[in-house]
Amino acid sequence: MKRSTGIGKYMRLDRFPTIWCAGCGNGQVVGALLRAIDTLELPQDKVVLVSGIGCSARASGYLDFNTFHTTHGRPVAFATGVKLANPDLHVLVLSGDGDTTAIGGNHFIHAARRNIGIKLFIFNNGIYGMTGGQCSPLTAHACNATTAPNGNMDTPFDICELGKAAGATYVARGATYSPVRLEAMMTDALRHDGFAVIDCVTQCPTYFGRMNKMSSAAEMLQWQKERTITLERTASLPAHAVKDKIITGVFRSERKPEYTALYHNFRQQFGKDKDHV
Amino acid sequence: MFKKEIRFSGSGGQGIILAAVILADAAVQAGFYAVQTQSYGPEARGGASKAEVIFSDQPVDYPKVSTPDIFLALSAEAYAKYCHDLKHNGIIVLEETLLTPHCAADTLKFPVFATARKTGKEITANMVLLGILSSLLIDFLPKALLEQAINERVPSGTTEINLLAFNYGYALS
Amino acid sequence: MIKQRKLMQGNEACVFGALYAGLNFFAGYPITPSTEIAETLARKLPAIGGNFIQMEDEIASIAACIGASLAGAKAMTATSGPGFSLMQENIGYAIMTEIPCVVVNVQRLGPSTGGPTAPAQGDVMQARWGTHGDHEMVVLTPAGVEEVFTLTVKAFNIAETLRTPVILLMDEVIAHLREGASPPEAGELLVVARKEPKESPAEYLPFKPQDDLVPVPASFGTGYRYHVTGLYHDEAGFPTGNPEKIDRLVRRLKHKIILHQEKFLFYEEYLTNDADIILISYGASARSAKAAVNDARAVGISVGLLRLITLWPFPSTAVSRICANASVVITAEMNLGQIYAEVCRVLDSAQRTLSVTHVDGTLIAPQKILAAIKEAAK
Numbered sequence: 001m002k003r004s005t006g007i008g009k010y011m012r013l014d015r016f017p018t019i020w021c022a023g024c025g026n027g028q029v030v031g032a033l034l035r036a037i038d039t040l041e042l043p044q045d046k047v048v049l050v051s052g053i054g055c056s057a058r059a060s061g062y063l064d065f066n067t068f069h070t071t072h073g074r075p076v077a078f079a080t081g082v083k084l085a086n087p088d089l090h091v092l093v094l095s096g097d098g099d100t101t102a103i104g105g106n107h108f109i110h111a112a113r114r115n116i117g118i119k120l121f122i123f124n125n126g127i128y129g130m131t132g133g134q135c136s137p138l139t140a141h142a143c144n145a146t147t148a149p150n151g152n153m154d155t156p157f158d159i160c161e162l163g164k165a166a167g168a169t170y171v172a173r174g175a176t177y178s179p180v181r182l183e184a185m186m187t188d189a190l191r192h193d194g195f196a197v198i199d200c201v202t203q204c205p206t207y208f209g210r211m212n213k214m215s216s217a218a219e220m221l222q223w224q225k226e227r228t229i230t231l232e233r234t235a236s237l238p239a240h241a242v243k244d245k246i247i248t249g250v251f252r253s254e255r256k257p258e259y260t261a262l263y264h265n266f267r268q269q270f271g272k273d274k275d276h277v
Numbered sequence: 278m279f280k281k282e283i284r285f286s287g288s289g290g291q292g293i294i295l296a297a298v299i300l301a302d303a304a305v306q307a308g309f310y311a312v313q314t315q316s317y318g319p320e321a322r323g324g325a326s327k328a329e330v331i332f333s334d335q336p337v338d339y340p341k342v343s344t345p346d347i348f349l350a351l352s353a354e355a356y357a358k359y360c361h362d363l364k365h366n367g368i369i370v371l372e373e374t375l376l377t378p379h380c381a382a383d384t385l386k387f388p389v390f391a392t393a394r395k396t397g398k399e400i401t402a403n404m405v406l407l408g409i410l411s412s413l414l415i416d417f418l419p420k421a422l423l424e425q426a427i428n429e430r431v432p433s434g435t436t437e438i439n440l441l442a443f444n445y446g447y448a449l450s
Numbered sequence: 451m452i453k454q455r456k457l458m459q460g461n462e463a464c465v466f467g468a469l470y471a472g473l474n475f476f477a478g479y480p481i482t483p484s485t486e487i488a489e490t491l492a493r494k495l496p497a498i499g500g501n502f503i504q505m506e507d508e509i510a511s512i513a514a515c516i517g518a519s520l521a522g523a524k525a526m527t528a529t530s531g532p533g534f535s536l537m538q539e540n541i542g543y544a545i546m547t548e549i550p551c552v553v554v555n556v557q558r559l560g561p562s563t564g565g566p567t568a569p570a571q572g573d574v575m576q577a578r579w580g581t582h583g584d585h586e587m588v589v590l591t592p593a594g595v596e597e598v599f600t601l602t603v604k605a606f607n608i609a610e611t612l613r614t615p616v617i618l619l620m621d622e623v624i625a626h627l628r629e630g631a632s633p634p635e636a637g638e639l640l641v642v643a644r645k646e647p648k649e650s651p652a653e654y655l656p657f658k659p660q661d662d663l664v665p666v667p668a669s670f671g672t673g674y675r676y677h678v679t680g681l682y683h684d685e686a687g688f689p690t691g692n693p694e695k696i697d698r699l700v701r702r703l704k705h706k707i708i709l710h711q712e713k714f715l716f717y718e719e720y721l722t723n724d725a726d727i728i729l730i731s732y733g734a735s736a737r738s739a740k741a742a743v744n745d746a747r748a749v750g751i752s753v754g755l756l757r758l759i760t761l762w763p764f765p766s767t768a769v770s771r772i773c774a775n776a777s778v779v780i781t782a783e784m785n786l787g788q789i790y791a792e793v794c795r796v797l798d799s800a801q802r803t804l805s806v807t808h809v810d811g812t813l814i815a816p817q818k819i820l821a822a823i824k825e826a827a828k
Contacts, residue, residue, distance in 0.1 A: 012677075015688060021679065038464040043671050050517070061677050061688060066670040068520065069679035070513065071543050077510035081517025082670065083527070085475055085499045089671050107513075267496045298628060302457040304788055305630040311457065313628040317567060338741040339816050340734075 007034040010044065011061045015062050017271035020055060023217030023234040025176040025202030025233060029123050030059050032179050032200075034094075036186035047090045050079040054130045055125030055204075073103030076111045079118045082264060087260035090190070092118070097124045097138035101157050105137070113194050116259035119189050120197045122159060126267060133207030144211040152272035159199040160251045170196035175228055176203060178248070191263040194258045195249075203229070280333035281417065283341040287351035292403035295430065297328035299397040299407060302426035304332035307418055312340040312390070318395040319432065325355040332418075347413060349406055353377055370409055373403075385409075385450065391446045401442035408446020420447065455630035458699030460620060461486035464554060465494060467602025468526050471641055473552075474500035475523035477514035479507055479533060480643070482566035483622040483761065484556040487528040498568045510534035512525040514538040515551045519544075520678065522644065522669035524606060528554035531573055532563065534580070541615050545703060548657065548667060550609035550644075552602070554618045556625040561812045568811030569622040571733055571784040577617045578762045586707035587615040592624055592713065593736045596631035601716075607642040608714050611816045612680075612707055613664050619761065621784065623734035623813050647674060657699075658685040663706035689690055707763065716759035717768055721747065725754030727826050728776040730793055731767070731783060732758040735814050739782045742819035751827045760808060761789070766796040773797055778826040782806040782819045802826070 011034075014195045020026050025157035037047065047065040049054055051057035053072035065212035066089075070078045075093045083091040100108050100122050117219050127145060128134040135145035135152050140187070142151040170192040174182030189196035203209065224246075232250025234242050235257060279310035283300060294315050301313035309332040317326035327343040330428040345363055349370040350356035356377050360369065371377065387409055393402040404427065411423050424440060431439045457804045458466070461647035462488055468476075476495060478488040488504065501518070505511040508529050515525035534555040544551055555577065559568035573580075577589045588608050592598045598620065599609040605616040624628065641671040645655055647666045656676040665685075668674035677687040690696065720740060722728060727746075731739035735756040746753045756772050758765065772792075773779045779801055781790040797803065806822045808814040 044675060046671060046672050048521075061679065064675055066675050067677045068517070068670070069677065071539055071680060074509060074513045076541065077505065077513035078517035079476070080503070080505070080510070080696075081477060081523075082521045083512070083517075084503060085521035085523040085525075086519035086671050102505070106506050107510055110510070148825075191593075215618030263496075263501065267499060271497050290817075298457070301628055305455050305457045311630055313457070314623065315626065319566070337629070338737045338744070339814055340629070340737060341624065341815075343815075372634075 007031065007038055010037065010064055011035045012062055012064050018062055019058055020218060021206040023203070023205040023220075024055070025125065025204070025217075026056050026059060026123055028179050029056070029121065029182070029200045029202055030063070030175040031184050032183040034063070034122060035183050036190055039187050042090050042189055042190065046088065047092065048079070048082055049092050049094055050075040050082065051094045052096070052099035054099050054128070056094055056096040057099060059094045071169045073099050075099065075121060076104060076107040076118065080116055082113055083116055083118055084260055084263070087117070087264070088109065093118055093120045095120065095122055096258045097122060097126060098128045098136040101137040101162075108197075109162065109166035110160060111161055112168035112197065115167060115256050116258045118195055119192070120195070121186070122197065122199050124159065124199050125200050125202045125208060126156075127204050127208040129204050129207055133151070133211060143208070159170050159197065163197040164252050167195075168197050169252065169254050171192035172250040173199040173246070173248045174199065174209070175201035175224055175246070175248055177224045177228070181248070188250065188253065192253065194256055201248075278333065278335050280331065280335070281347075282345050282350045282396045283330045284327055284342045284345040284359060285329070286325065286327040286349065286355035287407070288355060289320045289324050291351050293326065293351065296326040296403040296407045298424045299331050299423065299430050300325055300410065301330045301332070302430060303418055303422040304330065305428065306422045309333060310336050312337045316339050325352065327355065327359045334379070339353075347410065349410065349416060350375065351402060351406065352405055368413065370406070372411075387449050389446070392447065392449060393442055395445060396438050396442045398403075401439055403444035404439045404442035405449070408443040408448070409450050412447050412450045428435070454712065455632045457628050458595050458631045458633070459486060459614065459628045460592075460595050460598045460625040462490055463631060463633070464528070464620070465490040467599035468552070468606065469494060469498070469605045470599070470634070470636075470639065471606035472524045472643070473526050473606070474498070475515065475518040475525040475527070476501070476527065477505050477511040477518070478527050478529065479505055479511050481508075481533045481626050483553060483558055484528040485681045486529050487554060495758070504570060506585045508536040509540065510535040512544075512551075512553065514548075516540060516544050516549050519549050519551050520663055520670050522671070524553065524644070526552040526554065530556050530558050530566075531560045534576065538580040538686075542583060542585065544559045544615040545585050545676050546680050548613040548665060551615050552609055552614050552618060553615055554620065556564060556620045556622060558622050559809065564643050565811045567622060569734060569784060570811070571621050571735060571814050572788070572809070573596040573619065574761060574783075574785060574788040576582045577619050584704065587617065587762045588612070588614065588707060588757050589619050590759060590762075591619045591733045591735055591761050592714070592759070593757060594624070595627060595629045596633065598624060598758075599631065599633045603639050604714065605640065609628045610642040610644060611664070613667070613709060614707065619733070621733045635719055637759070644669065645674070645722065651675070655685040656687050657683060659702055659706070661710055663702055681823045714760055715763065715765040715768060717765055718757040718759060719756040719772060720757065722756060723753030724752060726752040726776060727754075727778045727823060728773045729753060729755045729819065729823065730758065730760060730779060731755065732789065732790065735808070738814050738816045739819050741816035742823060745816060745820050746823045746827075751823055753823050753827075758789070764796070766791050769793060770796050772796070773801065776801070778802045778804060780804040780806060780822050780826055782814060782822070783807045
C-alpha cells in the first residue's frame with residue numbers, strides 16, 4: 001500500500017495559524033486523518049468535511065475540501081442530507097465530544113442505526129474547550145471542569161459501546177499518543193462501506209489539563225498512555241487490571257447494506273407509484 | 278344560487294371522512310364547486326368526528342357547513358355533538374339502532390349497520406350511508422359519478438364490496 | 451361549466467406544487483396537521499429518483515434539507531408549530547449560508563402542543579422573527595388548494611433566485627381542505643433552476659454578490675471547493691472579524707431580499723375600489739372574510755377585502771395605498787392581532803383600525819367578521 005508523503009496539499013495554509021492552543025491534540029487527529037485520505041488518494045473535489053461547533057469543528061476551515069461548518073450538534077444530520085443527495089461524495093464528519101454526544105447525541109445514534117456511509121471522527125478531549133472548560137458527556141467521573149468545580153458527578157458515555165448498540169458497522173477508538181494506530185483506523189474507516197465512528201482520544205492542556213493538575217501536553221499524553229490499554233492486551237489480563245482503563249482498538253468491523261445503496265435498490269423496487277391521487 | 282350543505286358524523290374508524298371525500302369528488306366531477314373539511318379528535322378509533330361537504334354552482338368561500346341541508350349520524354355521541362343549526366326542511370339521517378333522545382319526528386332512520394352486515398363487512402356502513410344520501414341527492418348528483426368516485430377512492434381490492442354496500446344503501450330509501 | 455377540476459387536498463397540492471418545481475429531496479418528521487405532505491412524498495419521491503427520509507426530529511430534518519441543497523438538490527421539509535420552533539436555529543443557518551430550501555409550516559393552535567387539529571394563524575410573527583439576529587424572511591400564505599400549488603412553486607423559485615429559505619405558511623384549514631382545483635400544466639408556470647458559477651475554480655468567490663446582490667455558491671462535488679460557515683464570513687466563505695465585512699454581509703443578506711421584493715409581494719383585492727371599509731385578512735381567515743364582505747355588501751355596506759398572500763416582507767406600500775381612502779381598516783386573523791399590529795404600523799395614524807381576533811381552535815366564522823364590519827359602518 002502507498003504510504004502518505006505530503007499532506008500540505010490538503011491544507012489551506014493561508015488560513016493558518018489555527019485557533020488551537022499550543023499542545024492541543026486536534027492537529028494530531030487532523031494529521032492522522034489527512035494521511036489516511038492521502039493513502040487512499042480520495043479526490044479532494046469529492047470529499048466533504050462536515051463539522052459542528054467547537055474547537056475541533058474549526059478543522060474544516062483549515063482543510064482544502066468541500067467544507068461545511070454547520071450548527072452545534074447537527075453535523076451528522078447535515079451530512080445525512082449531503083450523502084443522500086449525492087452518494088458519490090465521501091462525507092466525513094469532524095466533531096467534538098460535546099457536539100456529538102451531548103447536543104447531537106440523537107443524530108449520532110440515528111445515523112448509526114441507518115448505517116449511512118458517513119465517517120464520524122469524534123475529537124474526544126473530555127471537555128468543552130471553545131467555551132472555556134465545561135464538562136461534557138465524556139468528561140471522566142471525578143475530573144474537574146468549570147461547571148464541575150468539585151469533580152464531575154456524572155458517568156461518561158462510552159462512545160464505542162453507544163455506537164455499537166446503535167448499529168454502527170465500524171467502531172474504533174484511538175488516541176493521539178499513538179497516532180500511527182489512529183491513522184490506520186482512519187484508513188479502515190474511510191474504506192468502510194457504511195457508518196463508521198472513531199472515538200479519537202485527544203488532549204486539551206489549556207482547560208482539561210490545567211483544571212486536572214496537568215499543565216503540559218506531554219503530561220497529558222503520559223496520562224493518556226497510562227490510562228489506555230489495547231483491546232488485544234485486555235484478553236490476557238484479569239478483569240481488575242482492565243477496570244477504569246480506556247480500551248483502544250477496533251470494536252466492530254462488519255459488512256451490512258449501506259443506507260444510500262439500500263435506498264437506490266428501494267427505488268428500483270418500489271419506484272412505480274401505483275397510487276392515484 | 279344552488280348550494281347544498283352536508284354534514285356526516287360518527288366515531289373514528291367508521292369511514293365518514295372517506296364518505297365525505299367521495300361525495301365531494303363526485304360533486305366536482307358533476308361540475309360543481311365543492312369543498313370538504315373535517316373535524317376530529319386525537320382518537321383514530323372512537324370519539325366523535327364530523328366531515329362536511331358543501332357543493333354549489335358558485336365558488337365556496339367559508340368552507341365549513343353552517344346550516345346543513347342533510348345531517349347524517351352513525352353514532353349517538355356524534356349525533357348529540359353535531360346535530361345543530363339544521364336548515365328549515367333539513368333532513369336528518371340516522372342509524373336506526375342509535376339511542377337518541379329528543380329526536381325530531383321527521384328523522385329518517387335506516388338499518389345502516391344491519392344492511393352493511395349483509396355485504397359481510399359492517400365496516401361498509403359508510404358506503405351504505407352514502408347510498409342513502411345518493412338517493413336523497415339524485416336530482417342534483419348522478420349516482421354513476423358517486424360510483425365512479427368510490428371506484429377511485431376506496432382501497433384497491435375493496436371496490437366491489439363498497440359498491441355493493443352503496444347500492445344496498447341506495448335501495449333503502 | 452367550469453374548467454376541468456379535480457378534488458385535491460391542500461397538503462397534496464403542496465406536494466404536487468413542490469414536484470412541479472423540481473423537488474427531489476424531502477426530510478421530515480411526522481406532525482399533525484402537516485403529515486400528509488410527508489406521507490405523499492414517501493410514495494412519490496422514490497418514483498422520480500428523488501430522496502425521502504424520515505429524520506429523528508425536526509432539527510435534523512431541516513439540517514438534512516440544507517445539506518442536500520448544498521449538494522445540489524431542491525429540498526423541502528414540512529412541519530407544524532412545535533416542529534417549526536425546533537427548526538429555527540437552522541433556518542437562520544440557511545439564511546446566513548445562502549442555501550435555498552422551502553420550509554412548510556402548517557399552523558395549528560399554540561402555544562406549546564396547543565391543538566394538533568385546531569386551526570390557527572399564530573405563527574405569523576414566528577415565521578418572521580423565529581430565528582435570532584437581524585434578517586429578512588420571505589413568507590407566503592395560501593387561501594385555497596389551487597393556490598397552495600402555485601405558491602409552492604413560487605416559494606421554490608424565490609428560494610433559488612434569492613438563495614434563501616422560504617416559508618410556506620399554511621393553516622390547518624387550508625392544509626386539510628379538499629376542493630376542486632385545476633393545477634397548471636407542465637410548462638405553464640416558470641420553474642427556476644439552480645444557478646451554477648461561470649468562473650473557473652481558481653478565481654471563484656462563492657459568496658461574492660452578483661449585480662442582484664445574490665452570490666452563486668456552487669453545489670458540493672462540482673469541482674469548486676470552498677468553505678461554508680454560519681460564522682460571519684468574507685466573500686471567499688471564511689470566518690472574518692473585519693467589522694466592515696461583517697456589516698456588509700449582514701446588510702446584504704437583508705437588502706438582497708428587499709431589492710427583489712416587488713416581484714413577490716402578492717396580494718388580492720376584492721371590491722376594494724369604492725370601499726369605505728377595508729378588511730385585511732389572509733389564509734383560511736380570508737375565506738371567511740370574503741363571505742363576510744359579500745354578506746355586508748348585500749345589506750348595503752361599502753366594504754372590500756385586501757387578501758395578503760405574501761406576509762413577509764410586509765407589503766406596506768400596497769396596504770397603505772389600498773387603505774388610503776378607507777375610513778376604517780379591519781384586520782381579521784386567527785391570532786391575537788399579529789398582522790393588525792403591522793397594519794397599524796404602516797397606516798396613517800388618523801385612520802380608524804379594528805382588530806378581529808380568533809383563538810378558540812375553530813375556523814373564524816363570517817358572522818364574527820360581519821359583526822365587526824357592521825360595527826365599523828355605524
